[in-house]
Amino acid sequence: xxxxxxxxxxxxxxxxVAGVTAVDDVSLTxxxxxxxxxxxxxxxxKSSLLRAVAGLEPLAGGQVRYxxxxxxxxxxxxxxxxxxxxxxxxxxxxxxxxxxxYGLETLPLTRQERDERVAGxxxxxxxxxxxxxxxxxLSGGEQQRVALARALAPRPRLLLLDEPxxxxxxxxRERLAGEVRAALVETGTTTVFVTHDHAEAxxxxxxxxxxxxxxxxxxxxxxxxRTAPASDxxxxxxxxxx
Ligand SMILES: Nc1ncnc2c1ncn2[C@@H]1O[C@H](COP(=O)(O)OP(=O)(O)OP(=O)(O)O)[C@@H](O)[C@H]1O
Numbered sequence: 134x135x136x137x138x139x140x141x142x143x144x145x146x147x148x149x150v151a152g153v154t155a156v157d158d159v160s161l162t163x164x165x166x167x168x169x170x171x172x173x174x175x176x177x178x179k180s181s182l183l184r185a186v187a188g189l190e191p192l193a194g195g196q197v198r199y200x201x202x203x204x205x206x207x208x209x210x211x212x213x214x215x216x217x218x219x220x221x222x223x224x225x226x227x228x229x230x231x232x233x234x235y236g237l238e239t240l241p242l243t244r245q246e247r248d249e250r251v252a253g254x255x256x257x258x259x260x261x262x263x264x265x266x267x268x269x270x271l272s273g274g275e276q277q278r279v280a281l282a283r284a285l286a287p288r289p290r291l292l293l294l295d296e297p298x299x300x301x302x303x304x305x306r307e308r309l310a311g312e313v314r315a316a317l318v319e320t321g322t323t324t325v326f327v328t329h330d331h332a333e334a335x336x337x338x339x340x341x342x343x344x345x346x347x348x349x350x351x352x353x354x355x356x357x358x359r360t361a362p363a364s365d366x367x368x369x370x371x372x373x374x375x
Pocket of ligand 1: 177178
């Protein structure tokens with residue numbers, strides 16, 4: 134199967150009775166070019182699942198497959214996945230251009246090709262002409278846009294975003310969610326986007342997977358989740374029940 138396939142994946146921390154099962158037998162797929170959001174309350178296992186897909190967390194069970202190949206034993210840097218976290222983690226002493234170009238340094242590109250790709254990505258995230266700006270002079274929203282451009286630059290075959298907008302205020306988050314979706318759709322980037330905010334999940338994703346206590350309760354298009362939640366618990370997360 135093309136794209137991402139998560140099969141019966143479990144993630145555990147610690148051993149024996151003191152151990153925690155953070156992800157409990159989860160299966161899902163993300164088709165090429167699709168944006169999937171993982172939605173659920175704090176501690177439900179979203180980040181653990183994302184980290185397991187990235188190869189940052191060992192699997193206690195199951196398989197992560199990409200384009201039909203089992204990724205067991207393939208280290209993080211060989212998966213050709215992009216990662217982006219809540220605080221963006223930009224390099225403070227590099228300007229915007231060198232932040233975005235970071236993942237291009239090992240690729241066989243001429244300087245002109247690299248600069249063109251950086252300029253195109255900055256344009257895509259609404260920061261055309263920002264190349265020379267110093268990171269500390271950027272607003273929080275601008276920093277997250279630069280982080281998105283940096284994550285997209287090497288054209289990862291899968292982009293993993295962990296609460297990328299959570300540090301921003303609600304108004305900006307809502308606007309940026311739409312812009313992030315537009316950038317992902319335009320670049321055809323296959324994406325898993327972790328969030329605890331249902332409005333953000335609906336704004337960004339083709340389908341939303343709702344998680345609770347390590348389990349995946351339902352995966353469906355935002356509209357279908359709203360009109361046909363599989364359980365009261367799903368309805369609760371979507372704000373459909375008090
Ligand atoms: N390194 C760790 N060691 C032990 N337990 C952990 C570790 N990381 C996460 N957990 C536990 O695993 C469970 C799932 O955590 P995880 O961070 O995956 O959830 P989350 O849904 O992403 O939460 P949040 O939105 O708060 O980040 C929680 O009970 C958490 O306490």
